[in-house]
Amino acid sequence: MMGSGKTTVGRRLAARLGRRFVDADKELESRCGVPIATIFELEGEDGFRRREAAVIDALTREPGIVLATGGGAVLLPENRERLRDRGLVVFLRAGAAELWQRLKRDRVRPLLRTENPRQRIADLLAAREPLYREVAHLTVTSGRAPIDALVADIIGRLPEAMLPDRAEDSP
Ligand SMILES: Nc1ncnc2c1ncn2[C@@H]1O[C@H](COP(=O)(O)OP(=O)(O)O)[C@@H](O)[C@H]1O
Numbered sequence: 002m003m004g005s006g007k008t009t010v011g012r013r014l015a016a017r018l019g020r021r022f023v024d025a026d027k028e029l030e031s032r033c034g035v036p037i038a039t040i041f042e043l044e045g046e047d048g049f050r051r052r053e054a055a056v057i058d059a060l061t062r063e064p065g066i067v068l069a070t071g072g073g074a075v076l077l078p079e080n081r082e083r084l085r086d087r088g089l090v091v092f093l094r095a096g097a098a099e100l101w102q103r104l105k106r107d108r109v110r111p112l113l114r115t116e117n118p119r120q121r122i123a124d125l126l127a128a129r130e131p132l133y134r135e136v137a138h139l140t141v142t143s144g145r146a147p148i149d150a151l152v153a154d155i156i157g158r159l160p161e162a163m164l165p166d167r168a169e170d171s172p
C-alpha cells in the first residue's frame with residue numbers, strides 16, 4: 002500500500018543484499034519524462050495503470066533486482082501474475098492509521114489529492130488488502146518498527162539462494 006515503505010525498505014534491502022534497486026514509479030517517470038502526478042492529470046488513472054503494467058512487465062524480467070512497485074500495482078491481474086511468477090513478493094503490511102500518519106503531509110501522490118485523504122487511504126487499503134495477500138509470498142508487519150529491523154526480518158525469511166554469497170567469508 003502507498004506509505005507502507007516499499008521505496009524506503011526496498012532500497013535498504015537491496016543495499017544489504019548487494020543487489021540493484023529499482024523503483025517502478027521512478028522508472029516510469031524517467032521513461033515518460035514527467036512526474037506520476039502529470040501522467041494522472043493527462044491520461045487519468047487508466048492511462049497510468051497501462052504504463053505501469055508495461056514497466057512491471059519489463060522489470061520483472063530483470064534478474065536479481067529488488068523492485069519496489071507502486072501500491073496500486075496489484076490492481077491488474079497481469080501484474081499480480083507476473084510479480085508472483087517471476088519474483089518473491091513481500092507484502093509490507095501497515096494499518097490505515099499508521100499509513101495516514103506517514104502520508105498526511107504528502108503532496109505528490111495523486112490519489113491522495115482529495116477532500117478526505119485519510120478516508121481514501123482506509124478505503125483503498127480495505128479494497129486492496131485481499132489482493133496484497135493473494136500476491137504475497139511473505140508478509141512483514143510494518144508498524145512502528147525501525148526500517149533496519151524490517152529489513153532484517155525480511156532477510157531472515159528469504160530462501161538461502163537469494164542471500165549474498167558468503168563463500169569469501171569462510172575459512
Ligand atoms: N517502517 C517505517 N516506519 C516509519 N516511517 C516509515 C517506514 N517506512 C516508510 N516510512 C516513511 O513513510 C513515508 C512513505 O514511505 P515510502 O517508502 O515512500 O512508501 P511507499 O513507497 O510504500 O509509498 C516516507 O516518509 C518514509 O520515510
Ligand SMILES: O=C(O)C1=C[C@@H](OP(=O)(O)O)[C@@H](O)[C@H](O)C1
Binds near residue numbers: 003004026071109
Ligand atoms: O497506490 C497507488 O495506487 C499508487 C501508489 C504510488 O506509489 P507508492 O505506493 O510508492 O506511494 C504511485 O504508484 C501512484 O501514486 C499510485
Ligand SMILES: [Mg+2]
Binds near residue numbers: 069070071
Ligand atoms: Mg514508493
